[in-house]
Amino acid sequence: MAEAAINFFKADLRSLQFTLYEHFQIQRLFEYDYYSHMSREECDAVIDQCYRFCNEVLGPLNQIGDRVGCRFENGQVKTPEGFREAWKKLYELGLPNFPVPMAIGGFQGPVSVHVILQEMLSGANVAFNMYPGLTHGALELIAEFALEREKKLFLEPMMNGRFSGTMCLSEPHAGSDVGALTTKAVRIEGNRYKIQGTKCWISAGDHDLTENIVHMVLARVEGAPPGTKGLSLFIVPKIRVNDDGSLGEPNDVVTASIEHKLGINASATAVLNFGENDRCEGYL
Incomplete structure (x- = not known):
């Protein structure tokens, strides 16, 4: 029963x-x-x-x-x-x-x-x-x-619940010392960058509630200074979004695991790998 x-x-x-x-x-x-x-x-x-x-x-x-x-x-x-x-x-x-x-x-x-x-x-x-x-x-x-293109792509679906969002700051070696993070961003063109790195303790990092998850990822652009002054924030969707708003191909964002916690167990706290196959893109 x-x-x-x-x-x-x-x-x-x-x-x-x-x-x-x-x-x-x-x-x-x-x-x-x-x-x-x-x-x-x-x-x-x-x-x-x-x-x-x-x-x-x-x-x-x-x-x-x-x-x-x-x-x-x-x-x-x-x-x-x-x-x-x-x-x-x-x-x-x-x-x-x-x-x-x-x-x-x-x-x-x-x-x-x-x-x-x-x-x-x-x-x-x-x-x-x-x-x-x-x-x-x-x-x-x-x-x-965000730039106008990214606002057009992401705001409306996040407003109506089609997409969700996260904050991806911490890394296995960079929790309280966020300036020590090593996730890197390499410019492709314009405000498009390749993203590569691992984030951990990401609340709502993965789930089945929405069609897509929009990660806000802290990363360091090549040549940026060390510490927090060298960090930039990128929009990194789990699934790429086409210009017409439809979903494209996966964006090389992989969930490695979720934490086993003492409480709030229905909230997924995830370890996320970005760019394992060098195909993860984000928008500055």
């Missing part, structure tokens, strides 16, 4: 509302042009929607997901049953895009409300929330710093 899913998540909505409206008084933000399209009623509706999602979807998945964990089979990470459906529902609701500017398709809501949403999502199922959390960070970097 299958184990019944039990929800242990609880949140005091009155306490959250007190923090937002009586302590921080975020309603004053709605007087400014940037937030003039928002209101307390709309923010409360989003918070209520997130609360229901946590109680009905994420909370019940938490205990089972942690007990079952991710599986590494034939070079591919498999997330626990129910995670793919939860991912799809999360992006249908649009919750990850609440603070994202309207100029790129977001709701442009107050970051303080976004923090409340993240508090509830992580409280209900922190392992699951690692995946959209890393995606949001990668999306913000691309929106702020």
Whole structure:
């Protein structure tokens, strides 16, 4: 007999509302042009929607997901049953895009409300929330710093949940000392570079929730100075993306293993090899 899913998540909505409206008084933000399209009623509706999602979807998945964990089979990470459906529902609701500017398709809501949403999502199922959390960070970097071509290729699918994202900083010999990393980048043309190296402890580094994973990879361009001053950040998709937005060939990003942890087992913490066959490309 299958184990019944039990929800242990609880949140005091009155306490959250007190923090937002009586302590921080975020309603004053709605007087400014940037937030003039928002209101307390709309923010409360989003918070209520997130609360229901946590109680009905994420909370019940938490205990089972942690007990079952991710599986590494034939070079591919498999997330626990129910995670793919939860991912799809999360992006249908649009919750990850609440603070994202309207100029790129977001709701442009107050970051303080976004923090409340993240508090509830992580409280209900922190392992699951690692995946959209890393995606949001990668999306913000691309929106702020990428060239227009890469923005066109990656932003929309990351907004609608078709692609996810990660941050690839640490290496086996370079954890706290990030300036010691050895992943290298060799220029091909324009902002295209060949990437070669190994990254470890990469949260959400591989999974089956999305069609593609967009890795933000720290690497050192040939001739760059040592230490952190010589590092650059590259957009490295797991699967290359054609100019029309369709998926191309694999980008020589290989998952070597996932960590066996004491907790948050449904969040895949991966070791990733970039460019084992000298065919991994990234965009500066």
